[in-house]
Amino acid sequence: MNLFRSEEHARRWTQFNPQSEEGFINLPDLAGFFGTETRHHMLDANYLSAWFPKRAAERRAYLEQIGKATPFWLGTPSPS
């Protein structure tokens, strides 16, 4: 879960996983993914009980919106 100067830089990274070509995300989409509604409430006194539990569904919805609702991004087992 890193930032790189460009996709070419990521591919040259010595630890780059060749099976992670679908793992690229542009910065605006990334900021949206990590800036969904629950993230705006991390300082709320009831964040853990009221907001954190909503995070998974929110992430899934956002990934669907940006066309990344795949096992790689959703964290579900790959079909094999």
Next chain:
Amino acid sequence: MADPRLLDQAFHRLMRSIVESGRALHYAELAREMGSGVEEGRQLLLAVMQAYPIGWLHPDTDYIASFPPLNNLPTQYRVSVRGEQKWFAQCGFEATSVTWLFPGATVRVEAPCLDCGERMVVEMCDGKFVTVDPPGIVGHLNWGFGPSRGRPPFL
């Protein structure tokens, strides 16, 4: 299982502490703030981390290593606010979320590229980009999300 209200209070104090000082409370400090015994504080910390599994303790310790979006353990993602660098983001992805911890302030994330070591800078204020240098910065997920993949999530 701990009382959800206690978990909320403990989480809030931990998050506040890392935002205000750059480091999360130790469980003995948490215990003092919660008005409880030290061992109760330790158990409360363990319960919070169980309820917030995107953070983690350093292996074989009760020390908070990661409390996303910030990290207690330094990473390459250095975070500065109002000219002061005393925070670290958990990873490059969480780095874009730190802005929500400092409303109204410009949050600067500076990190070396893991390929070439050259500097990257991302500045955000209330979720909006202020600076992206170089402009082509991308995020990359190397192993996919999910424990089934058996790789460190921060890669």
